[in-house]
Amino acid sequence: MTFGARVSQPGYDATTAAVKDLTFDSDANSLKIWKAGSVNISVSEANGGAGTGYVEVSHGLDYPPFFLTYFKLKDANKIWFQKSLDDSQLPATYINTTSYANNTNLVMEITVNGTLGAFTAIGYYIIFIDEAYQT
């Protein structure tokens, strides 16, 4: 005898639908959000070289978790997915936003090249309970 719960997408029978056509299946893990929020990232002046800034977000999970990150210039309207920022508002010759997780922190960092003053960006994050990798 097997137990479990399944919820199908509209138009599918939950008792027979393939897993890909289910919105929930207790036999398949779901990504569970542990923590979400935003942090200010102060980026140093780039005087013909590189301007950098980074922030650590403590997650308290003791393993590198799965995550999603987005970046936004503080006074801009759009948020950007991971490695980019709005170059129409940032007169840089190179923009790189990077995120990574270790056992204690999610690190969000920004590097720009060019000649531009210090600025502030906002990093948005979603950290999941689920590990970034399964050992």
Next chain:
Amino acid sequence: MTETFGIKVSQPGYDATTAAKENLVFSSEYDTLKLFDSGSGTIEVPGDNKGTVQITHSLGYKPAFLVFSDNPLWATSGKFSAYTWRAIGGGLSEPNYATDNTKLYLTFYNPGLDSVTFTYHYHIYYNKIA
């Protein structure tokens, strides 16, 4: 007396009433990504140019999203990546993705001479980022 209600589903071999959060398949205590819309498309970008696809979501806030696209300048097309990059003025053909309160913007850069076609797949979630 305060009572708590909810649903927990554990991984095989664990008791849902006592399992650590890492060993649960689902718990109503934790939010999940909830899909609002997904779709696919292509965009042809002329040489030394960029092209932007706008996808309306009208959520009234900036939602979480994921986008996968191929890079036709790779040796073999049909490889889809969420990777984005922006080397301004560089010779790299790369995408980047943004959203505001009403639309998702997918921008593809083509530094080459010939027109190229990018294929993309997007996923927009109800979850609010900002």
